[in-house]
Amino acid sequence: MENKLFIHNTLTRKKELFEPINPPFAGLYVCGPTVYGDPHLGHARPAITFDVVFRYLLHLGYKVRYVRNITDVGHLVADLDDGEDKIAKKAQVEQLEPMEIAQYYADRYFIFMDALNVKRPSIEPRASGHMIEQILMVSKILDAGYAYEVNGSVYFDVEKYNITHEYGKLSGRVLDDLMTNTRTLEGQDEKRHPSDFALWKKAQPEHIMRWPSPWSEGFPGWHLECSAMSTKYLGDYFDIHGGGMDLLFPHHESEIAQCQAAIGHESVKYWLHNNMITINGQKMGKSLGNFITLDEFFTGTHASLHQAYSPMTIRFFILQAHYRSTLDFSNEALQAAEKGLKKLMTGYETLVKLIATEKLSSPTPLPQGEGRIGEIKDACYAAMNDDFNSPIVIANLFEGVRIINSLADKKESISAGDLEMLKEIFTTFLFDILGLKNEKANDQRPLLDGLMQLVLSIRQKSRETKDWGTSDQIRDVLQKLHIIVKDGKEGSSWSAE
RNA sequence: GGUUUCGUGGCCGAGUGGCUAGGCAGCGGUCUGCAAAACCGUGUACAGCGGUUCGACUCCGCUCGAAACCUCCA
Incomplete structure (x- = not known):
């Protein structure tokens, strides 16, 4: 493989050469959705970001196993701040089985991810289906001496762990600072240190979702499922772990600690994090009235949307920014993306109809072979190899469109070989790797x-x-x-x- | 307050120590019965203030501003 892929590792804050642990295999784990609400914009970015990572690794010829979990146990209702289980709370309100809620929203998630042309991962394990693995992991951490049990709950001993290991290495935090900045809240009496986190929680009477364990009937701590399921399916040490930057601390930080404690070494080689999105420069939040679900985007039913935006417009818009930059949604920006995408797709339709014009006399023949078209191809690969720089790829595709339109206008000519290469560039990058598709094409x-x-x-x-x-x-x-x-x-x- | 990202022309967004992506919008032109599309041309933007340098938008410091996280729960 002559392609040297460099990816930004959050652990080192540098771009590193991607060298899989067991080539040609590559393992990719990404934190998936918590299925207690309709999928929204916040779900789209990581899904699309890592979909492109998945697609590019496949394109490079790796045998990729992509695991993305479905979190269907134990969550709070974000805005309530009252310690209730998110899914359980929803179940009480709607008088449904908790798993019924989880199933419904998992299905919704799949539907909308399909619409965004996000490839289904190789495995989508559910936390509820991996209780035994999680319980075993807690036992291992207890055996290793990095956890303690109190009243049926088990907590990770961060302070002890930090003596020999560096808790905070991923997020740049220092334990002492964390202590100073931690507010005292109720319900923390069981923990020895404010930064300790639950590995297993004893269920209170109001908790509907509960499983038996050696310590109590309860539920697993919230960082545990990812550690248990990633190592189950990808091995003790795997290539890439991805997720949103909001999960850096404490979620991923704690995953590192859990694996280190349970396995004896870290489990992840490269950590990748996508940046967050804003809407009109603001964060998205239910209280701000700009919380927009994907359904509302596709149908244009949210008050702040001037029109509906198609799944591919959303996807294209997201890919027009680099995944590690914040991305601001606005009607103006989305409309620009819609037009830009249309230009690309129309350009491709024109390309398909083009015939080589090499033999025709033409005012400005294109340089052949390693000329313009070859440069575009090289630039596309260089961009992807430089930490999945999709905006640069798109810019190069637009250069391709300019050439296509000039050819169609008979202002330039092209050799058969270059024409084939141009078609190949579009099918490879626009469709296969960026995962965009022409929404106009249908059975009719x-x-x-x-x-x-x-x-x-x-x-x-x-x-x-x-x-x-x-x-x-x-x-x-x-x-x-x-x-x-x-x-x-x-x-x-x-x-x- | 701390940690982590950022702050680029009307809008969205790449990028680099000196040679200045791309899209959308605008303006001028070509083409056209008109229109649309397309093509050509056009914009010295890089938050502010210092510093390093022959030279910084790009490196360092400070200030201002934005976002995520810093808590029980995934």
Whole structure:
């Protein structure tokens, strides 16, 4: 593999050469959704970010096992701050089995991720299905002396761990500072140190979701499932662990500690984190009234949206920014993305119809082979190899579109080889790696093609007789049906909106 | 307050110690019956203040501003 992929490791804050532990295999674990609510914008970014990572690793020829968990146990309702289990709380309100809620929202998640053209991971394990693994991990940590039991609950002994290991190495935190900055809250009496975290929690009477364990009937601590499931499916030491930057501390920090304590060494080689999104420069929050679900985006039903935005528009918009940058959503920006994506897709449609024009006399023949087209290809790979820089890839695809349109206008010519390479660049990067797709294509297309061919041939006759009234009428009516007719030198063409 | 990201032209966003992505919008032009599309041309932007340097938007410090996390729970 001549491609040298460099990825930004949060652990070292540097770009490092990606060298899989057991080539050609590559293991990828990403923190998935907590299924207690409809999927929203916050779910889209990590899903798409790591979908591209997954797709690119596959493209490079790695045998990738991609694991993304479904968290279906024990969560708080975020805004209530009252210590209740998120899923259990929802269940009480809606009078449903907790697992019914989890199932419903997991299904919703899959539906919307499919719409965003996010590939299904290799394995999507559920926390509720891995109680034994989690309990075993708690036992190992207890045996290793890095945990203690109090009243049926088990806590990780961060203070002890920090003597020999560095708790905070991932997030840049120092334990002493954490202590100073920690407020005293109720319900912490069981813990020896404020930074200690639960490995196993004894269920209070109101907790509906509970499982038996050696310590109590209860539920696992919230960092545990990822440690247990990632190592179960990817091994004690695997390549990439990803997630949102909001999970850096304490979630991922604690995962490192748990694995170190249970296994004796760390389990992750490269940590990748995607940055957060904002909406009109603000964070997204239910209390701010800008909490927008993906369903609302796709249908345009949220008050702050001027229109509906298609799944591919969202995907393209997200990919136009680098995954480690914050990304701001606004109507203006989304509309720009919508137009840009359309330009790309129209460009590709034009490309497919192009024939090589090498032998035709042309005012400005393109340099061949290692010329412009080869440069674009190289630039696309260089961009992906530089920590998955999708914006640069997209910029290069736009350069490709410019060339395509010039070719279509007969302003430039291209060799058959370069034309093939250009097509290959688009199928590889636009569709396979960036995972974008042409939303216009559907089953009705052949029918539409035939009808439009008929309509345009009739219109052409009216144009030849300079019957502009009929010609314009056809075009205007079609426009109302969202079909745009374009008259060019070579005749008329059309496109469906 | 601490930790971690950031602050780029009208908007969104790449990037680099000196050669200045890309998209959208705007302006001028070509083409066109008109329109649309396309193509060509056009914008000395890099939060502020210091410092390092022959030279910084890019390195360092401070200030201002934004976001995530810093708590029980995933």
